[in-house]
Amino acid sequence: MTPIQPLTQQTVSTLLALADQPNLSLYMPTHRTFPERTQDPIRLKNLFKTLETSLQQRYPQLQKDTVLAPIQALIDDTTFWNNCPDGIAIFAGQAHFQVVGLHQPVEEVAIVNSHPYLKPLLRLAPLADRYQVLCLSRDRVSVHEGSTQRLHAVELPDSVPTNLVEALGDELTSRDQQGHPDGFSGGGERGDPMMHESGGGGKQDEINLDRERFFRIVDKQITEHCSRVTKLPLILAALPENQAVFRALSRNPLLMAEGVEVDPGTLSSAQLASACGELMSIRHGKKLDEAFNRYGVAVGQQLAGDQLPAIARAAVEGRVALLLVAAEQRVAGTMDLSSGEVVLHENGDPATEDVLDELILAVIRHGGEVVVVPPERVMPTDSGVAAVYRY
Secondary structure, three states: OOOEEEOOHHHHHHHHOOOOOOEEEEEEEOOOOOOHHHHHHHHHHHHHHHHHHHHHHHOOOOOHHHHHHHHHHHHOOHHHHHOOOOEEEEEEOOOOEEEEEEOOOOOOEEEEEOOOOOHHHHHHHHHHOOEEEEEEOOOEEEEEEEOOOOEEEOOOOOOOOOEHHHHHHHHOOOOOOOOOOOOEOOOOOOOOOOOOEOOOOOHHHHHHHHHHHHHHHHHHHHHHHHHHHHOOOEEEEOOHHHHHHHHHHOOOOOEOOOOEOOOHHHOOHHHHHHHHHHHHHHHHHHHHHHHHHHHHHHHHOOOEEOOHHHHHHHHHOOOEEEEEEEOOOOOOEEEOOOOOOEEEOOOOOOOOOOHHHHHHHHHHHOOOEEEEEOOOOOOOOOOOEEEEEOO
């Protein structure tokens, strides 16, 4: 079976390196359940015909059978269709072929161009950002890593304690004492939002102190051996009372302000990934707000543009710091990546050519940031594109 690769930021980087050569790009929604799943091979067959025609028109000298063969082989691959996520993106060329799994359905697109068609992928990439999850209780810790598509447990170095005993050893307070073992008064059960930590003393105070000492060690070791190494955002999964204590003492700059406020031991891997995925979506929404605010400030500074020809020229000159593009906006035409000249095709088919993708490529090549704005968010311009200029 053809492997389905997860969508990561590295996926985008790899595809960017395939520019300036014949590229076939195909996007389509897929289905996990019967009988809808039986229609997916038929959809691919129709898109395959579009690619075949476009390839003959654009690159007639190319050995099309060699380039198209891996895609054609998928049509009758039952095992492949039985393992598809909610959408797939297929990229093919003379020396490359890969299938990327998408965690959301996408519109059907089949394009032949001199570079991979990236706009749908760039829209979904931020939601596929990798992160780490610190699963924490007052006496146990584990770390998971992944994205909204998949999470896996991280094997921690020996220097990172995975439980209270490993962290405190002989300094651990004996547990043969009065007081709730989890540090709560007997008046409530664990998880009740009305319960409170027992105070007043003695042994219970020592147990609470053990927790703080444990959390300090965990924070230091996770920061040093995980966060500083991976540079990934860190989501804390812990009960609210443990969230408060850990955050009060944490010095980890990658610890996200929002966390999963439940006992991580009660969640399956899929449930944990889903909860973290919601937080990453919120994070992405805030980044969109920041991008919109940047554009608004740039308008006041006369460092903004909303017309495609002017933005294209600025892009090849390296003047575009930020490009906003509406996800559903397509413009039939071509763009010269050397001069920035845009030629619109009045009778062109935006389903098979999109000048905005050339614009995206030009901005990325010159170190600019590209944000593909999803349809549920309103673009700050009517043209479907907006740019913040460096100068």
